[in-house]
Amino acid sequence: MTTTEHAIDPTLDLVLEREVDVPPELVWAAWTTPEHLVKWFTPKPFETAEVEIDPRPGGIFRVVMRSPEGDLMDQGAGCILEAVEHRRLVWTGALGPGFRPNHSELAFTAVITMEPSGSGTRYRAVAMHGEPELKARHEEMGFAEGWGAALDQLVELAKSL
Amino acid sequence: MVRCMPQRAADLDRLFRALGDPTRRAVIERLREGPASTSELARPFGMALPSFLQHLAVLEEAGLVTSTKEGRVRTYRLTPEPLQAAEDWLGTQRDLWERRLDQFDEYVLSLEQEQRR
Numbered sequence: 001m002t003t004t005e006h007a008i009d010p011t012l013d014l015v016l017e018r019e020v021d022v023p024p025e026l027v028w029a030a031w032t033t034p035e036h037l038v039k040w041f042t043p044k045p046f047e048t049a050e051v052e053i054d055p056r057p058g059g060i061f062r063v064v065m066r067s068p069e070g071d072l073m074d075q076g077a078g079c080i081l082e083a084v085e086h087r088r089l090v091w092t093g094a095l096g097p098g099f100r101p102n103h104s105e106l107a108f109t110a111v112i113t114m115e116p117s118g119s120g121t122r123y124r125a126v127a128m129h130g131e132p133e134l135k136a137r138h139e140e141m142g143f144a145e146g147w148g149a150a151l152d153q154l155v156e157l158a159k160s161l
Numbered sequence: 162m163v164r165c166m167p168q169r170a171a172d173l174d175r176l177f178r179a180l181g182d183p184t185r186r187a188v189i190e191r192l193r194e195g196p197a198s199t200s201e202l203a204r205p206f207g208m209a210l211p212s213f214l215q216h217l218a219v220l221e222e223a224g225l226v227t228s229t230k231e232g233r234v235r236t237y238r239l240t241p242e243p244l245q246a247a248e249d250w251l252g253t254q255r256d257l258w259e260r261r262l263d264q265f266d267e268y269v270l271s272l273e274q275e276q277r278r
Contacts, residue, residue, distance in 0.1 A: 043211045065207050067214070072233045073200035075207040093205045106205050140184040141203070142212025150208055 006090075006111045006126060012135050014127040016147045022158040024114040024121045028086045029161065030154045031055075031112060037063070040157045043149035055083040060097040076102060081109070088113050106134060123151065172224075173250055176243050179223035184216050189225060192239040199235050 008015060020027065030036045032055040042048045042065045049066040053059070062077040079097055082090035094107035108129050115122040125147055129135040179185055188202055203213050217237065220226045224243045228235050 041208075043208060046210055063207060065210060067199065067210075067235070069230070069235070070233055071199055071230070071235045073198075073203065073207065073210065075200070075205055104205060108205060137184070137187060138206050138209065140182075141206050141216075142209040143206070145212045146206075146209040149211070 006128070008126060011132050012129050014135060014139055014143045015124065016144065016151065017124045018151060019117055019120055020123050020151070020155050021120040022155055023119065024086045024116055026158040026161055027114045027121050027123060027154065030158050031089055032083070036157060040153035041150060043146050043153070055080055055089065057081060057083065058098050061091045076104065086114065108134070108138065172246065175223040176225070176247055179219050179225055180247070182216065184213070185220050188216065188220060189239065192226060192237060196236050196238045199237070202237065
């Protein structure tokens with residue numbers, strides 16, 4: 001399968017790029033296995049209450065988060081666009097399972113790439129937005145902190161696998 | 162000039178600090194349309210929630226929003242009174258400066274007249 005190159009547009013995209021000392025196979029497993037996702041995806045002190053993922057194009061990606069007080073936060077069902085084992089996972093909230101469009105105007109698309117680097121992984125997460133205002137809102141809300149904290153949790157989990 | 166009482170000064174500090182952030186102003190703008198749950202306010206950026214909830218806490222401490230929990234959903238509402246306090250404070254400053262500028266105008270005009278004599 002050929003993969004699309006996603007050019008980064010700094011006015012629309014937010015990027016988290018980091019070398020992590022776990023191999024791409026484990027990063028992939030952490031991203032695509034519900035039992036693993038539950039443990040790392042939501043930054044503490046929040047938790048993942050429910051998760052569904054079907055890592056193939058058109059497959060569902062849905063996460064429900066729970067606050068420390070027990071409030072449930074359902075972000076709606078998104079769609080996997082591209083799933084290249086151990087290399088790349090692309091999903092969006094703009095579409096639901098089976099590529100059916102969602103109603104949200106606020107959606108973003110996430111491109112997660114993992115490249116082997118020594119015994120670890122060059123990890124990159126790109127959040128692509130349709131408008132500069134939405135990118136700014138995501139950034140101000142705490143993209144770097146939230147996605148960074150989640151990646152720390154992913155690495156911690158992957159090391160225990 | 163009337164100085165703010167300490168209690169009121171602390172309230173204004175919290176209020177202007179709460180308003181001095183684009184994420185928090187966006188929440189206020191959103192809540193103008195009606196109450197919304199945490200999930201609705203944060204959507205679609207769930208992974209940014211921990212930082213975002215701190216913003217909501219700042220707004221709540223400043224009294225700009227109140228929240229209630231029904232079942233497992235927390236709903237936020239706008240409480241406009243503190244905005245009135247901010248407007249009053251700004252209004253006082255504007256009045257003061259307008260009076261000061263009026264007096265300045267009068268004074269400069271009188272100086273001009275004196276010099277012509």
